[in-house]
Amino acid sequence: MPPTHGRGAPTNQFSTRFNLPSRQADGDWLDAMEGIDGPTPRLRTTVRQLTPRTIISRNASPDIGFSQSINAYAGCEHGCIYCYARPSHAWHDLSPGLDFETRLFAKPDAPALLRAELAHPRYIPAPIAMGTNTDPYQPIEREWGITRACIAILAECRHPLMITTKSDRVLRDIDLLADMAQDGLVAVGISVTSLDPKVIRTLEPRAPHPDKRIAAIARLADAGVPVHACMSPIIPAITDHEIETLVPRIAAAGARGVSFIPIRLPNEVAPLFRQWLDVHYPDRADKVMAIIRSMRGGRDNDPRFGDRMRGQGVWADLIRSRFAIARRRAGLSADRVTLRSDLFRPPQGPQLSLF
Known part of the structure; x- marks a missing residue:
C-alpha cells in the first residue's frame, strides 16, 4: 500500500470495538474510485469544536506520575504512528488511523471550565499535566491558543503544571513558564525520539525537526525552566541504536534528566504499526515485531500496570541497561522535578475577596 503523503498512518483502518467494522472490498464503486477519479486528493486537516462539561481529567494509575x-x-x-492515544478517536466514531491525525477536535471552553473548577471550594491543588493524551502544542494551537489561555490561568493562580510536548512551539509561552519556574510551579518534558530526519519523516511526520526540539530544551533551560527529555518510545531495530548518541545531545542542551518508554501498541495501534512497518521497513518488519512481542510477554502489547511502561525479557533488560549507562555518562538524572502546590490561590470571580 502506498503511504499517504505527510501523514503517519498508512490507512484509515476503523475500530472494531465501537460499531465501526473495517470495510471489505465488495465490488462496488468505492473499490474502483481511484481508477476512475484518479489518486485520492491530499488529506486536509479539519477541526471541530467539543463542548465538555469539565476539563480536568483524573486518574489513579499507579505508574503515571500525575493525578x-x-x-x-x-x-x-x-501523526506519530505509535501514539497510544489513537484508540481514543474511536469514541468519536472515527478511525484511529488517518482520522486521528486529520479530523481533530478543539475545546475552546477549556479556559473558562478550568477557571470554574479551580474556584470550586472543595478543589485540592495538585500538579496538572498537559500533553498526556495529545500534544498541547500541535499545529492548530497556533490559531486556537487554548493551551496558552489555560497556562495563563494556572500562572495567575500559582498552580503547579507539567507539560509534555514534542514541539518547539512551547517557546511561544516561555514568558509564562519562566515566571512560574521562579516559584517551582512548572516542569516541561520534551520528547525526542530520533535524530534521524529520514526516520522522523515517517515516524512523526508533522512534528518539528529534532534539532528544533533540542534547541527548545536549550532555550527553556536558559530561561530557568526545568526541562526533562523523553526518548519515548524506543523502537527496537528502528531507533534503539541512537541511545548512545541522543542522550549526550540532550545533556549538552541543558536538560536536567532523561527517561524512556519501550514502544506500546494498545488496541488499534498494533495493526496500524504493523502496516507502517510493511510500508516503510519491509526488510525488518518481522524482526521488529518479534522483538516487541518478546518484551511484551509474547503479545503485541502488555497493558498491565507496572509492566506496560518497562517491558520484560532480555531485550527490555538490554535497552534499560544501555540507557542507564548512557544517562550516567551524560550526568543526567532519572528523577522528575517536584512541584509546589502550597502557593495556590483560587481564581477571583466577580465577587472580590475581602482579604
Whole structure:
C-alpha cells in the first residue's frame, strides 16, 4: 500500500470495538474510485469544536506520575504512528488511523471550565499535566491558543503544571513558564525520539525537526525552566541504536534528566504499526515485531500496570541497561522535578475577596 503523503498512518483502518467494522472490498464503486477519479486528493486537516462539561481529567494509575490532566484537543496532527492515544478517536466514531491525525477536535471552553473548577471550594491543588493524551502544542494551537489561555490561568493562580510536548512551539509561552519556574510551579518534558530526519519523516511526520526540539530544551533551560527529555518510545531495530548518541545531545542542551518508554501498541495501534512497518521497513518488519512481542510477554502489547511502561525479557533488560549507562555518562538524572502546590490561590470571580 502506498503511504499517504505527510501523514503517519498508512490507512484509515476503523475500530472494531465501537460499531465501526473495517470495510471489505465488495465490488462496488468505492473499490474502483481511484481508477476512475484518479489518486485520492491530499488529506486536509479539519477541526471541530467539543463542548465538555469539565476539563480536568483524573486518574489513579499507579505508574503515571500525575493525578490530574488537561487535554485541549482530541486527535493530533503530528501523526506519530505509535501514539497510544489513537484508540481514543474511536469514541468519536472515527478511525484511529488517518482520522486521528486529520479530523481533530478543539475545546475552546477549556479556559473558562478550568477557571470554574479551580474556584470550586472543595478543589485540592495538585500538579496538572498537559500533553498526556495529545500534544498541547500541535499545529492548530497556533490559531486556537487554548493551551496558552489555560497556562495563563494556572500562572495567575500559582498552580503547579507539567507539560509534555514534542514541539518547539512551547517557546511561544516561555514568558509564562519562566515566571512560574521562579516559584517551582512548572516542569516541561520534551520528547525526542530520533535524530534521524529520514526516520522522523515517517515516524512523526508533522512534528518539528529534532534539532528544533533540542534547541527548545536549550532555550527553556536558559530561561530557568526545568526541562526533562523523553526518548519515548524506543523502537527496537528502528531507533534503539541512537541511545548512545541522543542522550549526550540532550545533556549538552541543558536538560536536567532523561527517561524512556519501550514502544506500546494498545488496541488499534498494533495493526496500524504493523502496516507502517510493511510500508516503510519491509526488510525488518518481522524482526521488529518479534522483538516487541518478546518484551511484551509474547503479545503485541502488555497493558498491565507496572509492566506496560518497562517491558520484560532480555531485550527490555538490554535497552534499560544501555540507557542507564548512557544517562550516567551524560550526568543526567532519572528523577522528575517536584512541584509546589502550597502557593495556590483560587481564581477571583466577580465577587472580590475581602482579604
